[in-house]
Amino acid sequence: MNNIVKYKFYEFSTTIEEIRNELNDAKERLGKAKEDLKEWKKEENNRELLKRLRIKAISGELSEGEKKERKRLEEELKELKKNRDENLDFTEVNVKNDEKTFSKEKWNRKVILFFDEFDRIYDAPDGINDDCLGAIRSLKNTRNHVIHSVIAAKEVTHLYQNYSSSRKINIDTSIISDIYNKTNGYAGFVCLCGRAIDEDLICGIDETRSLHLDSWIIYCSNELQNRIIQYLTFTKMISTLKKSKASMDLLQSQFMFDLEFHNVTLSDINFANFLAAEGALHPYEKYSAKFKISSPLICTLILQCVIPSVYSDRLKVDLPYQDEIFVTINALKEVVRVFDQGVISLGFQQSFKTAKNYVNDKKNQHVLWESVYDQEFFRIFSNWLIPNGFSISGQWHLIEEYAEKLKANEAWVVHFTCADNVIEKPIWPIEQEQKDKLYIVHFWHDISFKSVQMTARFLNGEIINEIVIS
Numbered sequence: 001m002n003n004i005v006k007y008k009f010y011e012f013s014t015t016i017e018e019i020r021n022e023l024n025d026a027k028e029r030l031g032k033a034k035e036d037l038k039e040w041k042k043e044e045n046n047r048e049l050l051k052r053l054r055i056k057a058i059s060g061e062l063s064e065g066e067k068k069e070r071k072r073l074e075e076e077l078k079e080l081k082k083n084r085d086e087n088l089d090f091t092e093v094n095v096k097n098d099e100k101t102f103s104k105e106k107w108n109r110k111v112i113l114f115f116d117e118f119d120r121i122y123d124a125p126d127g128i129n130d131d132c133l134g135a136i137r138s139l140k141n142t143r144n145h146v147i148h149s150v151i152a153a154k155e156v157t158h159l160y161q162n163y164s165s166s167r168k169i170n171i172d173t174s175i176i177s178d179i180y181n182k183t184n185g186y187a188g189f190v191c192l193c194g195r196a197i198d199e200d201l202i203c204g205i206d207e208t209r210s211l212h213l214d215s216w217i218i219y220c221s222n223e224l225q226n227r228i229i230q231y232l233t234f235t236k237m238i239s240t241l242k243k244s245k246a247s248m249d250l251l252q253s254q255f256m257f258d259l260e261f262h263n264v265t266l267s268d269i270n271f272a273n274f275l276a277a278e279g280a281l282h283p284y285e286k287y288s289a290k291f292k293i294s295s296p297l298i299c300t301l302i303l304q305c306v307i308p309s310v311y312s313d314r315l316k317v318d319l320p321y322q323d324e325i326f327v328t329i330n331a332l333k334e335v336v337r338v339f340d341q342g343v344i345s346l347g348f349q350q351s352f353k354t355a356k357n358y359v360n361d362k363k364n365q366h367v368l369w370e371s372v373y374d375q376e377f378f379r380i381f382s383n384w385l386i387p388n389g390f391s392i393s394g395q396w397h398l399i400e401e402y403a404e405k406l407k408a409n410e411a412w413v414v415h416f417t418c419a420d421n422v423i424e425k426p427i428w429p430i431e432q433e434q435k436d437k438l439y440i441v442h443f444w445h446d447i448s449f450k451s452v453q454m455t456a457r458f459l460n461g462e463i464i465n466e467i468v469i470s
Helices: 016-058 064-081 118-123 126-141 153-167 173-183 187-204 213-228 232-242 245-254 266-278 296-305 328-337 341-350 370-388 399-405 431-435
Strands: 281-283 290-293 352-354 366-368 411-417 438-445 452-457 463-469
Touching: 153 173, 153 187, 173 187, 173 213, 173 296, 187 213, 213 296, 232 245, 232 266, 232 296, 245 266, 245 341, 266 281, 266 290, 290 296, 296 370, 328 370, 328 411, 328 438, 328 452, 328 463, 341 352, 341 366, 341 370, 366 370, 370 411
Parallel strands: 411 438
Antiparallel strands: 281 290, 352 366, 438 452, 452 463
């Protein structure tokens, strides 16, 4: 309300007339405040009724009479707003006018949109659902808008520091850095990780009230993805992506290898826009043909929950147990034999780096990023091992540290390369690394992946060399 009653202490020198004037002025303000309160209550009642009508409109249940009532309420709310200090119009946001509504030129501050019970939209017909989500994401992803959904690294740190202070705990700064790297700064994921810490990890902290990196690593490897898929937004995304093989072909072939922007051809632009509308891709600009994967967390979610279902070919060999011990090297060989040669070949065109070593007696040749191999490993291992009670957690860049914190019995560095002489002159772990049960296996392959050789060394010094594919 614009008017409030002000109270004042009077000095003895104040005249009776002045007091009467002040009192009359206060009564006038009080009367205006009561009028404002009545209008406010009326507005709130109208808003509640309008909200119910809009919810019915989404599900297609609105009668003609209710449509007229909805229009009348919107007009009445406009009238109630006319005397406000900040006059905001009732503007329907759609693809045609959203640039004008939320353009930077019309606002002098950043805008945050709150959607109450937004999950109700998933009960709407698919056309309404997709159009609404697409319009909102296009607002978010266009640089000329005032709506900001990405949090900078410093803001993430500040957010978790405030949380730590309010909870009287200490959060390892490495955890905060890992959260930012996993989420790419997207507010929803940042808050989701915070909620996971608050509900699942706080109860297990030690007497120093400190949350350490090893606890976070173990939680991420075992529990975080399960928490993510409990949210309807991600459940819907997973379900929708599983039904669109053509879109997943584009996602797998161009965007799962790295976090860089990639150009999309005209024939694939509709698939890319669909993936962006579902939250899997992030467009460079609203009408750009450049996209990238939304975040590492989304990438891992798709690797775990979508790709194994869409590309569900499964190894038809028994698990490699010997005296009830899982033989990792034999499992690696079986998986490498069924790598998709088309994916490997395509990687040389779309996800490559320049080799410093000689490849086919030449320098500066294209070789694959590790993520190409990682994706194939993830897909095949998921379909083979998960039905047999295993869990798959993706690649670890800090293998020794992670192996120690996860209390692994053995840790493997799997090295793929096209470089010359790797099989003849391999690099092995130093003595201390071998004491820590660190193994290395080198896989050399040609560009077509039709020839693959392997060399590995065990703790007892034994070296094996094998032709895996010929």
